Amino acid sequence: MPLIPTYNKDFKHVLGHKQAKRALEIAATGGHNVLMVGPPGCGKSLLSETFSSILLPLKQESHFEVMSIYQLAGISHENASDPPYRSPYHSASAVSLIGGGTNPKPGEVSLAHRGVLFLDEMAEFPKRTLDMLRQPMETGKVTISRAASTVTYPAQFILIGAMNPCPCGYMGSWNYYCTCTPKQVTAYNNRISGPIQVRMDILLKLETVTLENEPSAENETSESIRGTRGTGTEVHFTVGLRANGSDPITPPCILSPSEIYSRKFPQFFTVHLFF
Numbered sequence: 001m002p003l004i005p006t007y008n009k010d011f012k013h014v015l016g017h018k019q020a021k022r023a024l025e026i027a028a029t030g031g032h033n034v035l036m037v038g039p040p041g042c043g044k045s046l047l048s049e050t051f052s053s054i055l056l057p058l059k060q061e062s063h064f065e066v067m068s069i070y071q072l073a074g075i076s077h078e079n080a081s082d083p084p085y086r087s088p089y090h091s092a093s094a095v096s097l098i099g100g101g102t103n104p105k106p107g108e109v110s111l112a113h114r115g116v117l118f119l120d121e122m123a124e125f126p127k128r129t130l131d132m133l134r135q136p137m138e139t140g141k142v143t144i145s146r147a148a149s150t151v152t153y154p155a156q157f158i159l160i161g162a163m164n165p166c167p168c169g170y171m172g173s174w175n176y177y178c179t180c181t182p183k184q185v186t187a188y189n190n191r192i193s194g195p196i197q198v199r200m201d202i203l204l205k206l207e208t209v210t211l212e213n214e215p216s217a218e219n220e221t222s223e224s225i226r227g228t229r230g231t232g233t234e235v236h237f238t239v240g241l242r243a244n245g246s247d248p249i250t251p252p253c254i255l256s257p258s259e260i261y262s263r264k265f266p267q268f269f270t271v272h273l274f275f
Helices: 018-030 044-054 060-073 094-098 127-131 134-139 182-189 194-198 222-229
Strands: 034-037 116-119 141-145 150-154 158-163 202-205 271-274
Touching (some): 018 044, 018 202, 034 044, 094 127, 127 194
Parallel strands (some): 034 158, 034 202
């Protein structure tokens, strides 16, 4: 009997952000990491929370992998067919994020295996902790070494990061005045190191949406989005790891020149979207 997915939030609940949702569809199809930058209240968290609803259900083999990891961690995964969605707080330690302990247990990167790892207020995470994501983002696994043993856990996930554009959060906002100096803005953005930024395949710059002309009835549902992708189940894990992973993949979709502004592509490709 096939597993039936259940989702608490739907893409139709997101008003506006048409091009941002288009970019997230591409990320879901190709398994690309996304960094969203925008002022508070522009919809970064809602977009990330609804993102897992456009991922296709887990296959049986993937389901067994996820359940095995959760059993090792002593955590229940209620909706068996849903891709995992993990959102650790920015005060989380490196051990809780990567895994470890006296008897090494899976961390958040492994609990998000075959699913989504969402880092809200990404710039508030300790820089050393973020840099520890480099290995799992590159190889799809994390190795924890202790004196008694060495353990390797799978960690193939889509990373969704969200951050403000500056310390006060209102640079570029239409409703508030930014009080940050250029030096403060540069220091804030440098909290995310270059190697991590390179591994973020899509950069979304979001703005606050005015709701007057955004009727929810016209929004496409997550179910219809999953249906249009058809046989692409877990394409980002079976065809290739991800754009900056060990196995190259073919870009699943092409954005028109009016939708993207590209820069020098690292390793495979990076798409920058400015709205």
